[in-house]
Amino acid sequence: MSRTQEKTSAAPVKDFDIELQLLIDAIYLKYHYDFRGYAGASLKRRLTTAMSRFGCHTLSQLQDKVLHDPKTFPALMDFLTVQVSEMFRDPAYFRSLREKVVPLLRTYPSLKIWVAGCSTGEEVYSLAILLREEGLLERTLIYATDINVHALQKAEAGVYELDRIAGFTDNHRMSGAPASLSDYYTAAYGRAVFDKTLKKHIVFSDHSLATDSVFAEVHLVSCRNVLIYFDRELQDRALGLFHEALCRKGFLGIGTKESLRFSAQADAFDELVQHGRIFQKRDG
């Protein structure tokens, strides 16, 4: 890690900033992925790692590859986006959903839910399992969206390494689950394959919070650990989409360390669960 860092910083960092902007513009013009509104510091760090991984000494060299070698951009997506996820990550969040949101969701005859930035699917399956446990999955459709196509494919497969299951099982239990996680997967060849009947209620699709618009009206948006990668302007755009997509008094769940406090959209939502990071669309 430190070695890659050194390589960039040997060049004056100002050049790095110029090249960063040029690279991001090149990606936008050629591939229509818009990283212009991403939080700078962590993006720089990941691109520095990518440079050394692709054998480049400068971002300009990387830009050359991105434009002229068709294999580079798809591989670079795994550096531009962060694919870290867990099932029932932050069990307190899922417990709050169970206790505070589910009773209200029950009052609707049919439900639509949007998991924005679903990565490799862990959060989506967690929600589907929770809804099945609460008897709501049969009337629910979950839209699971992300910009990383590779991650979406994994999400759709719903297969996870068995060595991750112990952690998932602990989280699931701490989320207030009535049963064991093992009811929802079968183990084979070192992998856990999640119940196909969960998938019947999930639609996976490629959608960008930076460039796309609202596609459905939903009762709950769960967008966790995605907004931290956006700058304030892009965060406001995403929150605007959620606001538009949510039905009257719809719910919004965000990551444990994310907040609406520093956003222009802060007044559009009321905090439903303190510290639980669950909000409700404000009336009017």
Place this chain on the structure above:
Amino acid sequence: MVRLPGTSPVSSAASAIDAIVIGTSAGGVEALSVLLPALPATLRAAVFIVMHLPRERPSLLAEIFRAKCACPVSEAQDKEPVLPGSVYFAPPDYHLLIDKGPHLALSTDELVNYSRPAIDVLFESAADIYRERLLGIILTGANQDGAAGLKAVHRLGGTALVQRPDSAQASLMPQSAIAQCPTAHVLSLEQMADLLRTLEDGNALDLSHATN
């Protein structure tokens, strides 16, 4: 210290500081208990701290130090604007970075040096923003995180301080930092505390009396 030709010894030894970054792991609570209470209430610099912690539990650091400090102390929140004279702790399981604004940024990127938060991540991003107006401090710890970060602080013109390894509860972290950043000033905790006390009313940092 390296002196630029044509500058007087006094001005080259005194630097205006906008931010202080501190990294530590094993023994960190005790070391911070010496340093943080020394921060004057009229401090102008913002202070960012990464202390390695268990990743799965909430941290009590902000509560512990709030009571001991003249400055406001809190756990960093994503996109929070940086306030002068405030102390921010990285939350467990998130990297803390400084972004343009300046404001605080959190990330769940991969572990760095087996750690999240990682000291290198904080120091390198802060160095990029604050340049020569940054003071980087490496304290006691039992791994090598922070060494590359301190080097980046120095390379971009900031000031580097390291706790004397023989006075540290765990010496590997300060030793590694000195190995990668040999120009760092090596001080005891008490000397560092004295230095921090002089930062009152936005005073510049004057290292002319600090011994190496």
